[in-house]
Amino acid sequence: MTAQLINGKDIAAKKRVEIAKEVQILKGNGITPGLAVILVGNNDASKTYVRNKEKACQELGMNSLLIELANGVPEQELLAKIEELNDDPAIHGILVQLPLPDHIDERKVIETISPLKDVDGFHPINIGRMMTGQNAFLPCTPYGIMVLLDETGITVEGKHVVIVGRSNIVGKPVGQLFLNQNATVTYCHSKTKDLKLHTRQADIVVAAVGIPNFITADHIKEGAVVIDVGINRNEAGKLCGDVKFDEVSEKAGFITPVPKGVGPMTITMLMYNTLKSAAESLNQ
Ligand code: GUN
Numbered sequence: 001m002t003a004q005l006i007n008g009k010d011i012a013a014k015k016r017v018e019i020a021k022e023v024q025i026l027k028g029n030g031i032t033p034g035l036a037v038i039l040v041g042n043n044d045a046s047k048t049y050v051r052n053k054e055k056a057c058q059e060l061g062m063n064s065l066l067i068e069l070a071n072g073v074p075e076q077e078l079l080a081k082i083e084e085l086n087d088d089p090a091i092h093g094i095l096v097q098l099p100l101p102d103h104i105d106e107r108k109v110i111e112t113i114s115p116l117k118d119v120d121g122f123h124p125i126n127i128g129r130m131m132t133g134q135n136a137f138l139p140c141t142p143y144g145i146m147v148l149l150d151e152t153g154i155t156v157e158g159k160h161v162v163i164v165g166r167s168n169i170v171g172k173p174v175g176q177l178f179l180n181q182n183a184t185v186t187y188c189h190s191k192t193k194d195l196k197l198h199t200r201q202a203d204i205v206v207a208a209v210g211i212p213n214f215i216t217a218d219h220i221k222e223g224a225v226v227i228d229v230g231i232n233r234n235e236a237g238k239l240c241g242d243v244k245f246d247e248v249s250e251k252a253g254f255i256t257p258v259p260k261g262v263g264p265m266t267i268t269m270l271m272y273n274t275l276k277s278a279a280e281s282l283n284q
Pocket of ligand 1 (some may be wrong): 095096097098099120140141169
């Protein structure tokens with residue numbers, strides 16, 4: 001392997017120490033950051049994510065409140081719960097775990113969360129504020145990617161970044177964060193013709209398509225930075241990313257592994273956003 005590994009686990013651990021210190025300072029000012037997580041239904045992956053979020057809160061000295069609702073909960077009941085949390089001064093962050101059952105309108109749910117407590121950064125007000133470079137809650141996975149690069153000493157300004165994938169949660173916002181840092185950004189997606197033509201020009205490739213081993217060495221310029229956002233299971237049931245790690249790591253300059261790459265940063269930035277919300281509540 002020639003590429004240098006970007007160790008998300010270590011960088012996340014370092015950031016969590018910094019966040020835990022800030023939590024203690026806030027507690028000294030009488031505020032304990034509180035995160036409410038709403039889980040609807042019985043999705044096993046969602047349950048694991050939610051458990052990890054609770055664990056992270058405990059480790060960093062924050063309060064967490066888990067609200068579990070049945071799969072068939074009426075939409076109105078979920079919206080009323082969110083309104084209640086919007087008005088609760090002990091709660092600084094509200095996260096509704098996605099995906100939601102089909103009978104619930106995801107947009108309506110996201111837009112009911114107060115933008116001041118939207119620690120996922122999914123509310124259109126936070127997205128708009130991010131796009132215009134104002135103070136905002138940044139979505140956790142894109143934010144985590146920017147912190148990984150910064151902590152690794154990789155400059156973004158002037159670089160050509162190619163994003164593969166255009167989801168609302170990762171692809172679209174991460175491109176915006178790169179643009180905010182003066183990168184040149186190309187978005188590629190399932191309808192892109194000749195994907196390799198684009199990715200081979202990239203100084204930084206972000207793979208966020210959700211297809212195991214989709215990005216091969218052939219897609220990558222020698223020495224490029226490769227960020228793998230994928231969390232997939234291969235045929236053998238083993239966790240793998242969107243990047244064919246064995247061959248791409250022979251060609252790239254830097255690469256994030258799966259697991260222990262981008263993944264640990266997502267919850268870390270959620271904790272950071274909850275801390276930020278609690279700190280900002282002092283001035284409201
Ligand atoms: N489901 C998968 N990723 C996420 C996330 O970042 N936030 C929420 N709320 N749900 C998710």
